[in-house]
Amino acid sequence: MSRKTVVIVGAGFGGLAAVRALKGADVDVVLIDRTNHHLFQPLLYQVATAALSPADIATAARTLLRGQANVTVLMGEVTGVDPGTKSVRLKHGPDQAYDVLILATGAAYSFFGHPEWADHAEVLKSLDDALTIRGKLLAAFERAERADDPEQARRLTTFVVVGAGPTGVETAGTIAEMARMTLRDEFRRIDPTRARVILFEAGPRVLSAFPEDLSAYAESALRELGVEVRTGVAVEAISDGVVRAGGETVEAAAVLWSAGVQARPVGTWLGALSAPNGAVVVDAHCAVPGLEDVYAIGDVASYHQAGKPLPGLAPVAKQQGQWVGRLIRARLEGRPDPAPFRYRDWGTMAVIGRSRAVALLGPWKIKGFVAWLAWSLVHLMLLIDFRSRVAVYVNWTWAWFTLGRGARLLTRLP
Amino acid sequence: MSRKTVVIVGAGFGGLAAVRALKGADVDVVLIDRTNHHLFQPLLYQVATAALSPADIATAARTLLRGQANVTVLMGEVTGVDPGTKSVRLKHGPDQAYDVLILATGAAYSFFGHPEWADHAEVLKSLDDALTIRGKLLAAFERAERADDPEQARRLTTFVVVGAGPTGVETAGTIAEMARMTLRDEFRRIDPTRARVILFEAGPRVLSAFPEDLSAYAESALRELGVEVRTGVAVEAISDGVVRAGGETVEAAAVLWSAGVQARPVGTWLGALSAPNGAVVVDAHCAVPGLEDVYAIGDVASYHQAGKPLPGLAPVAKQQGQWVGRLIRARLEGRPDPAPFRYRDWGTMAVIGRSRAVALLGPWKIKGFVAWLAWSLVHLMLLIDFRSRVAVYVNWTWAWFTLGRGARLLTRLP
Numbered sequence: 001m002s003r004k005t006v007v008i009v010g011a012g013f014g015g016l017a018a019v020r021a022l023k024g025a026d027v028d029v030v031l032i033d034r035t036n037h038h039l040f041q042p043l044l045y046q047v048a049t050a051a052l053s054p055a056d057i058a059t060a061a062r063t064l065l066r067g068q069a070n071v072t073v074l075m076g077e078v079t080g081v082d083p084g085t086k087s088v089r090l091k092h093g094p095d096q097a098y099d100v101l102i103l104a105t106g107a108a109y110s111f112f113g114h115p116e117w118a119d120h121a122e123v124l125k126s127l128d129d130a131l132t133i134r135g136k137l138l139a140a141f142e143r144a145e146r147a148d149d150p151e152q153a154r155r156l157t158t159f160v161v162v163g164a165g166p167t168g169v170e171t172a173g174t175i176a177e178m179a180r181m182t183l184r185d186e187f188r189r190i191d192p193t194r195a196r197v198i199l200f201e202a203g204p205r206v207l208s209a210f211p212e213d214l215s216a217y218a219e220s221a222l223r224e225l226g227v228e229v230r231t232g233v234a235v236e237a238i239s240d241g242v243v244r245a246g247g248e249t250v251e252a253a254a255v256l257w258s259a260g261v262q263a264r265p266v267g268t269w270l271g272a273l274s275a276p277n278g279a280v281v282v283d284a285h286c287a288v289p290g291l292e293d294v295y296a297i298g299d300v301a302s303y304h305q306a307g308k309p310l311p312g313l314a315p316v317a318k319q320q321g322q323w324v325g326r327l328i329r330a331r332l333e334g335r336p337d338p339a340p341f342r343y344r345d346w347g348t349m350a351v352i353g354r355s356r357a358v359a360l361l362g363p364w365k366i367k368g369f370v371a372w373l374a375w376s377l378v379h380l381m382l383l384i385d386f387r388s389r390v391a392v393y394v395n396w397t398w399a400w401f402t403l404g405r406g407a408r409l410l411t412r413l414p
Numbered sequence: 415m416s417r418k419t420v421v422i423v424g425a426g427f428g429g430l431a432a433v434r435a436l437k438g439a440d441v442d443v444v445l446i447d448r449t450n451h452h453l454f455q456p457l458l459y460q461v462a463t464a465a466l467s468p469a470d471i472a473t474a475a476r477t478l479l480r481g482q483a484n485v486t487v488l489m490g491e492v493t494g495v496d497p498g499t500k501s502v503r504l505k506h507g508p509d510q511a512y513d514v515l516i517l518a519t520g521a522a523y524s525f526f527g528h529p530e531w532a533d534h535a536e537v538l539k540s541l542d543d544a545l546t547i548r549g550k551l552l553a554a555f556e557r558a559e560r561a562d563d564p565e566q567a568r569r570l571t572t573f574v575v576v577g578a579g580p581t582g583v584e585t586a587g588t589i590a591e592m593a594r595m596t597l598r599d600e601f602r603r604i605d606p607t608r609a610r611v612i613l614f615e616a617g618p619r620v621l622s623a624f625p626e627d628l629s630a631y632a633e634s635a636l637r638e639l640g641v642e643v644r645t646g647v648a649v650e651a652i653s654d655g656v657v658r659a660g661g662e663t664v665e666a667a668a669v670l671w672s673a674g675v676q677a678r679p680v681g682t683w684l685g686a687l688s689a690p691n692g693a694v695v696v697d698a699h700c701a702v703p704g705l706e707d708v709y710a711i712g713d714v715a716s717y718h719q720a721g722k723p724l725p726g727l728a729p730v731a732k733q734q735g736q737w738v739g740r741l742i743r744a745r746l747e748g749r750p751d752p753a754p755f756r757y758r759d760w761g762t763m764a765v766i767g768r769s770r771a772v773a774l775l776g777p778w779k780i781k782g783f784v785a786w787l788a789w790s791l792v793h794l795m796l797l798i799d800f801r802s803r804v805a806v807y808v809n810w811t812w813a814w815f816t817l818g819r820g821a822r823l824l825t826r827l828p
Contacts, residue, residue, distance in 0.1 A: 034826070035823075035824060035825050035826070036552060036556060036822070036823065036824040037822070037823050037824070053467040053468065053469040053470075053821075054467065054821075054823050055467040055821040055822075055823060056467075058823050059822075060600075060822040060823070062597075062600035062601070063600060063822065066599050066600050071602075072559075072602040072603065073559075073600075073602075074556075074559065074560050075556040075559075075560070075824065076560060090560075092560070093560045093561075093562070094562065126825060127823060127825050128825045128826070138450060142450060142488075142489040145486075145487075145488065145489075146488050146489070146490060146504075146506070146507045147507075148507070148508065183476075185480050185481075186474075186476040186477060186480050186487075187476070188485075188486040188487075189486065407467075407468075407469040408450070408451075408469075408473075408474040408477065409449075409450065409451050409468050409469060409472050409474070409541060410449060410450040410451070410489065411449050411540060411541050411542045412448065412449070412542075
């Protein structure tokens, strides 16, 4: 029997965990990703707000997997799967055959049936997204400084964030802080501390996945940073630089969208059952029912535990990737399947500005500086390779003490 | 008498030195640059070869000048100068009036009467340029790894550098080193150590500004790194991915051009006399003859000392900027002019790979590891703000010991 090929699509937390679980196994692993890097998404908002550089939170997948001899990394875009011939279609280059397929392609943002809003709002999923947002934020202040008209300068320093989940809260808080602290003494014609950051949330409170008292704390912390929080207000329309929500019309230099999440179209590729958010429904083995040797993990999979779908969080993807890797390995080596997958929830956190956070760790609710310290430590430790850790640590420490942002680079006005 | 306005165009070494020389002076200083940052150009090749991130070698001009209250920084593109009304035309926004004007707009590359080559060759002047080159280099290896055909893979890992001045030598050496050391264990289908780097130089030797023995050392060091050095070979044609030179036709994944330098078109703006390289001819005060209160410094100026034009080096720009700033200040404050400008040549250096360099320091010629140590120290100290120094130091030290490159990021295949 020839050596089998495990194809893993997506080098995010799930895909990478699966690859690593197959280290030393007697298989050929092929990891395919549209980019060449693994991205530490939880800190992506810090690239978007100029605190960190792309290289601080991303490392080439080849480098991470250099020591794992059974892995071939391919940079390429998967456009479909043919479960009949057991192959993956690539946009450029020949099809890639698989014996076992793990789909870990993650999720994108959805605009609730308004795809046209995508032209006028930025999302934060990739390094490119983060650099686009960084460019828009920095350019807005540059344009305001050279504007003739105070009304125009006002409009140019107004920012709208839609959706008050962790990403929305982190981004809104950080933009407000950047304007009030980092930029405060650097302009002569405008006052950056008067910049407006408006956070719209259709639900009744921010961070709805957290208990109510933590939501209330987060909201008051955001207000203290100067963010205008509008809960219970759904966005009605987004056009170029204008947002209409709750009867209010806001002119803004940038609109950041962090409201709805939609899995990548794997269900369509497979002709398999998808949940309303587009995630492909998987069984207790993370396998796609009705197909042979096809698994889906992380945000692209809809996995039910205790009757509820698991949330779209990095630890879910990671644990599923590890588990599926172990399952495949056990079956290859003729051992019994591992104990059924069970997501272990170690807790969730969200950060608000440079020294506050909320954290839900099992029965414990933590908030304020202690939660922020916990958040910093956990994220530093999670960062995958040592080099990133050192650079991020230097940048963070420096930024924390100087209120500075090291990556404030604009090569042209976008 | 109302406060006078000194407009400085260009936030490079010259412009920034002039701004700083006017610290505390009773004038309004307006610094205009097309980007928002000061760029430490001598290390730009390290961004192009993925060793450093943009933020390691660039800092927002506003941040650098935050503490200098008489400075307004404007991000904008100057499209012309009207010496009659004493104003500067901006692409966006109203004209900017000046009492004194300092032009420090630097130089661009020229293609020796073949502007069409610009479409097929990359130059290295800005952060955008460096990221474009980085993308092309990294993408070439990614494409080669998924190529079907060994001939195609060979073509995809061939790189041409034109011009063996310091930038060409640094870039060629670093690409060869990256292929042979950093990438060597990270690919499964291709052997990156077999990548070709070909350096064409029309003149008889590399680094022609250095003494012959240092040139000879540099050439042998380049060959040891695996660079194919072709001196005395002028490029005859560049089309898409194909270079013809000295009867040879090379198919390459990227062509990097570092051969000819052309000053930005300031002479044309001013209707003033320009040298053959486009630099505006200035007098012993760095002033443009025939115009009132207009100075030109750095690469955009043609300044003769002891009958010879000064070279296009950062120290020249810096010293001229300081001197002109002092001159303006003295005149404003009714003091006598400072002693006439005289360029002090502290020496020149060029680096070849990760542990060799050549340096000419007055009468001393140094080469090898000692020269490299001197080069590292000087460049570290020259880096403008402390934060950059720390980050660069961390990145360098890490890269030196691990042979790694931290900024190997590709978000799509360009």
